[in-house]
Amino acid sequence: MVCLGAGMAVGGKAATTEDYRVGEAGRAEALATQGGLQQKPLERVLISMRGPGSLDAARGEAVARDIRERMSRLAEVESVGAPVWSADRRAVRVDVTMTGPELEGTEHVDALLAQTGQVQKANPDLRVDESGSPSIDKDVDGQRGEDLSRTEMFALPVTLIVLLLVFRSVVMAVVPLLLAVSSIIAGVGLSKLASHVFPDAGVGTNVILLIGMAVGVDYTLFYLKRDREEHARSGGTLSSATVVELAAATSGRAVVVSGLAVAASSATLYLSGDVIFDSLATGAIVVTVAAVVSSLTILPALLAKLGARASRRHTRGPAHTRGPALTSSVLDSVARRPMFTLGVAVAAMLALAAPLVGLKLTDVGQETFSRQLAAMRAGDRITAAFPELKSTNQVVVRADASRRAQVRVSLEALAGRVKTDPLFGGQTRIRVSADRRITVLEVSVPAYPSEKRAQESLKRLRAEYVPATVGKLDGAEAAVTGNVARSADYPDHQKQRLPTILGALLLVTFVITVLAFRSVVLGLVGVVLNLLSAAASLGVLTAVFQYRWAEGLLGFTSMGSIGSRVPLFLFVILFGLSMDYQVFTLSRIQEAVRRGVPARRAVLDGIGSSAGVVTSAAVVMVTVFASFVPLHLIEMKQIGFSLAFAVLLDAFVIRLVLLPALMLLLGEAAWWPSRRRTADTGREGRSMQTVG
Template sequence: MKNPSVRVARWSAHHPWRAIAGWIVFVVICLGCGLAIGGHAATSQDYRVGEAGRAEALAAQGGLQQKPVERVLISVKGAGRPDGAVASEVRRRMSGLAEVESVAAPVRSADGRAVRVDVTMRGPELEGRKHVAPLLAQTAEVQRAHPGLRVEESGSPSISKDVQGQRGDDLSRTELIALPVTLIVLLLVFRSVVMAVVPLLLSVSSIMAGIGLSMVASHVFPDAGVGTNVILLIGMAVGVDYTLFYLKRDREERARSGGRLSRAAAVEIAAATSGRAVVVSGLAVAASSATLYLAGDVIFASLATGAIVVTVAAMVSSLTVLPALLAKLGRRTPRRAARSGGGRLTSAVLRPVAERPALALGVAVAAMLALAGPLLGMRLTDVGRETYSRDLPAMQAFDRVNAAFPELKSVNQVVVKAAPEHRAQVVTALGALAHRVTADPLYSGRTRMRTSADGRITMLEVPVPAYASEKRAQASLDRLRTDHIPATVGGLRGAEVAVTGDVARYADYPEHQKHRLPIILGALLLVTFVITAWAFRSIVLGLAGVGLNLLSAAASLGVLTAVFQHRWAEGLLGFTSMGSIGSRVPLFLFVILFGLSMDYQVFTLSRVQEAVRRGVPARTAALEGIRGSAGVVTSAAIVMVTVFASFVPLHLIEMKQIGFSLAVAVLLDAFVIRLVILPALLLLIGRTAWWPSRRRPVPASAPDVLENVG
């Protein structure tokens, strides 16, 4: 009874209705508070990193920050040139909207077959998508009035609106796939409708609580729009996992006692064993996710917040309301233990491992290192707008706008801050810079210079006829920073110069992540070691946990690189390769995989530890514990893979990469790490695995608990 999870389970089992009502109230309060307070979305300044971010901050000081701009493209469907009267009609309609700040004069394309009208919206750039609907409606009206022409609209606001809508539709389809498949897997595991529905109900309620809590937390850590994705992804996975660990142990103990064990006693045994594993695992996932805050990036902070709140909610539900449900539903569920999800497979794999552990360890580690090999050639880039689905109307218009006006594909913005009295020198130096870039074939189009009202901030915009992800655009940024700027404005005394724009943001974000990666990885390794060593009172197991998690994460990222950085799997998985991996993906995966790997590691080692406590020799205990946990680990892995794989069909390439890599990692972790490498390692090191612990570990074994509750 020193174990807090046992005390909570005992109270819950003896007061089931109070516990169930308490959980429902908790979920309602979390969701209600979130809806009442509302979420706090990240603003433009929250996204600023590197030199690009510094330049954006300077531009904002002078009111020169980027604003939401929509471009209306008028083009002919066949031969001919569009009438200028249509552009005038667009200008008139747009000028009358409250959401519009200004409308530029029409610009005709070089071949004369297209005309564009640039519309600048009021408010911050990131707020544009919330107010773009009236503009789209006016464009649609013009299109209906001129069916012989193609009148369409694109820009950051309309693209963001379409992407958000597509993301919502994708997530709805994901839920429709993940929930039924998860239910089928649980039915096969438990052979009981009641017991299969319980994990789903608790997972869904934990997700609801997590969404509410994340909305409250967003006032401290602004929401970058990705929190809900993570809550759904992690919530289903850990929610089902934690409930599954608990439920399987409860059924196992009741079956072992032959019906002599009371429902409350079985619940307490499950709390003393699997319950503690859930606590340790939940803390590990939360602590691992928290290392993402060290990235100094609003997107990673949003991901961390979502993962933490839903993991904590799932952990609390498993420790509080689940014992009450088991106490109330105990008589309606079969007492026989469900057959091991991988019984024959487990025996077939463990037999050669037990006979030749050194060989098994060597072969398995070599195979994992081979899978990790492509990681050495991983190329990280930011995910540009050009990677979005072409099913979106705004993206179809985006392509046609950039085809007609290639100078709009990307832009470099040189921002200079200097005292007002030096304005003339700044303008002269930027004029010299404009002359240099005009003569440089890397750039094209007319440069534009703007100065703030107080004369302190001046910006020169340098168009590049290439997308930010293309080599020409990257070369243009490099030449600006290393050649053209040092030869012109870089020599001004007392002036602060920085470059931003599409190209700079694309280049600087991955560099920012590379500099942060060692810090986060170091913190992650430390967290994994400390939690494992603390949970099992073993430095050896702490080091082993770090090594196994690194191996699993590296192998999954290697497979990710081999699949998504090349083109051979495009048709199979429905994507267009960027020739790279999204810069946010590896860091997020490392953190989440380390946390999720602790699920299986803690549960498996807990069963091994129980056998050691009963006096079973260390090598025998290793095999016994792994056999005893294999069914649960296999079942949980199937559920996790189902959830993660359901994200692969999504349109957003980053979500595809994350879902695919997580699914691969769980498969490797459950079937290679836990069935081959871990048992082989434990067999080889024997009792040394538990060094330096000499006293009995904390968790009580089933016989101990029976003695206490008998």
């Protein structure tokens, strides 16, 4: 609550339009801004008949005039355009440009919607629609909030049920949930403070909820698992405080290592040079830090208070080392034929990863939003009447004011080429800044930004028309922006940064594993297994969402591609979360090795003893991630699905099949270059030496 209070007191800092600029499109927008010609928040009002037939010209002009007069009186409005009739004369539209930066339109659009509502009420026989980026974003934000509320209502009770089945105690089941919720609350507060360094792009809360539930429950389960084992081993002879100290010396350090891995992996997103990924990284880091701190402070104190209850409940039987019967059966099968098992499992994972070859990335534009939103339905009617409004290419030119005539002649020549090209809509407009240094040519395209026609129009502009016209002017700087360029440049930007981020991610995973376990071999094993898991998950995501066969099953309309942010986010978060399981599992094996247990038996006992908590944590994670699949935003669906599937693979294939098979084949070599320790120290000493 202190973190939340501090965050609320200081307040957050939202990302600005400038923060989103990438690639040539971003450079062109910066040029346009220098001349005051940057994108402004724009709303469009459409007046049409409710039924068949054309709109009476006089009636349409009268209603349009009413709209213009009402909007012109608003402080939120900068200018109102003249009425524009559709080609079939069945509708007329009025464009309303709002004041302020492009991203702030959402905050002030209610005043415009209210006026449109009044005009609609006065003309019930007509349809008066309003749509634009501000009203669409407002509706999307509202829908996202409702979706997240439903997600919480689903995830929390299901998580509680899973924990009740694990612990058979209401009190002990509530503890992980409380830690997760408190971590999320603290994460929200910390994210507001962090936003003054890394501006919030509006997605931080989503990832805080997503990661907070996962790591909060994970870390608590690690502690509770060890706490129960120590109670069982002691037979009630040790005090609650002593048992908690033993748990803190082992699982406590595992939590720190796991938290460091998640935070360090998430931090690689800062290398993307993108405000959205910066916001995602910040959210993941702050909620992970909050979960780790809570696990090291609040959780031990709480366990000490609950110690007597835990002792009575958990000292009724011996501590098990091989886990559930199903786990033992799987491990026995792996132990009998590790090479064969490894080959089959790797082949299966590669088969799942195969669709990755055909992966297509696109920016998730407004055309993918739910048609349940009133602004989207209105937008569809507007673009049906005026198809040229679907997309726009903007050629921005900066040159000395003395050369404005040459710039205009060149842009008019470019416009002439565009008007005869079937890729374009044929409509153009030239705007010039007050100082005559910046000129913008707007070119309409009757296709949504992600569609092939729009993308081809951009390529032709950049590769042929611009170089052949304004590109030949000495001393002039030209660049292309617009919503088509934005949708193309953003995925390209991510593709360019992906190798750097992936390299940093692999390095972070390797270094943390090596430092934690003093083994170069285990560092390499961790990297390979994480890559295999991520590739398989991304391959399945491609098969499910890039093609249409699962649309009805999961309730979405395929874009024929994957959201450009999803693969990078999946890789980073999966690498971080998989370290939770890896640290907990390997630390159990390492404990046995240091006690002098033969390598083969150490692998089987270590994985067997950790299987229960890993499985329980995985079920909770899958529940949380899967709860994002019903969301309306396609990108959140893809993220939720891919993470849920990745966790399933990691817990049930990687940790129960691939890891033990590799460890059995490697034997003592798995711990190279560290030396094996003999069992000549007491249990407390061994606990302090182990990672977890």
